[in-house]
Amino acid sequence: MKKLLATALVVTAAATALPAAAQFAKPEDAIKYRQAAFTLMGRHFGSLGAMANGKAPYNAATAASDADVLAAVHMLPFRAFGEGTDLGKTDAKPEIWKEQAKFKQASENMDGEMTKLVAAAKSGSLDQLKAAFGPTAKTCKACHDHFRKD
Amino acid sequence: MKKLLATALVVTAAATALPAAAQFAKPEDAIKYRQAAFTLMGRHFGSLGAMANGKAPYNAATAASDADVLAAVHMLPFRAFGEGTDLGKTDAKPEIWKEQAKFKQASENMDGEMTKLVAAAKSGSLDQLKAAFGPTAKTCKACHDHFRKD
Numbered sequence: 001m002k003k004l005l006a007t008a009l010v011v012t013a014a015a016t017a018l019p020a021a022a023q024f025a026k027p028e029d030a031i032k033y034r035q036a037a038f039t040l041m042g043r044h045f046g047s048l049g050a051m052a053n054g055k056a057p058y059n060a061a062t063a064a065s066d067a068d069v070l071a072a073v074h075m076l077p078f079r080a081f082g083e084g085t086d087l088g089k090t091d092a093k094p095e096i097w098k099e100q101a102k103f104k105q106a107s108e109n110m111d112g113e114m115t116k117l118v119a120a121a122k123s124g125s126l127d128q129l130k131a132a133f134g135p136t137a138k139t140c141k142a143c144h145d146h147f148r149k150d
Numbered sequence: 151m152k153k154l155l156a157t158a159l160v161v162t163a164a165a166t167a168l169p170a171a172a173q174f175a176k177p178e179d180a181i182k183y184r185q186a187a188f189t190l191m192g193r194h195f196g197s198l199g200a201m202a203n204g205k206a207p208y209n210a211a212t213a214a215s216d217a218d219v220l221a222a223v224h225m226l227p228f229r230a231f232g233e234g235t236d237l238g239k240t241d242a243k244p245e246i247w248k249e250q251a252k253f254k255q256a257s258e259n260m261d262g263e264m265t266k267l268v269a270a271a272k273s274g275s276l277d278q279l280k281a282a283f284g285p286t287a288k289t290c291k292a293c294h295d296h297f298r299k300d
Binding site: 032033035036037039040043068069071072073076 | 182183185186187189190193218219221222223226
């Protein structure tokens, strides 16, 4: 187990060194991939939101499990907004490619708040979850408002 | 960091206590969710396979990152095969609901091999990755052959 944990630390460090854009064979593969990541994010973020907002009973194990998925997938979409992925079956707005620095900043804002939310959701404290949920939701909304079609 | 790791252990233990089937508002939500999880699995499993089979250069950081995603998502689909999710836009075969014990066993076989693959992919050793990839792929294929439409 000690070895697993040591490995986990190495992995965490390595993950930050990954390139932002992975290779996809076809633009539609990238679109499908980022939408899949968003689907899982929506589901597990929604689950935390329901607990934070009192619409579902708080369950620490569920919150921790939601957090695990969010930790693993929340930055995956941003590997999949490469060239040529602006067309097709996507709600992505052209602004993503026109305002890349702003888009990157928006993803980093979300990453920062999501990291806090993940820790809060694993803390076993509903109060911490409540405190972290709103600021994270704001970063989702800010990006959607500007970069996603209605 | 120590606290984070301790939390990770608690989370791992808690995740195994989660119910197999989560609640979805509509059957199509469950179908979309499990397909999203499979999309991410396919992508990151494929990435490990390309490295294991010499079709892509081995990169320990990429392998570890793939492993992180696989660890988080590989059992998610099995929360989403509840009643009423056999119809609609799905390649799931009726056998899933007719042979539930067999389907569960197939998911557990995959879980077992995937857990080994995740460890191998985080080990930094291409040889370990190669050794673990094939047996995992076999559990994917066994389930697809019997429970997924062509």
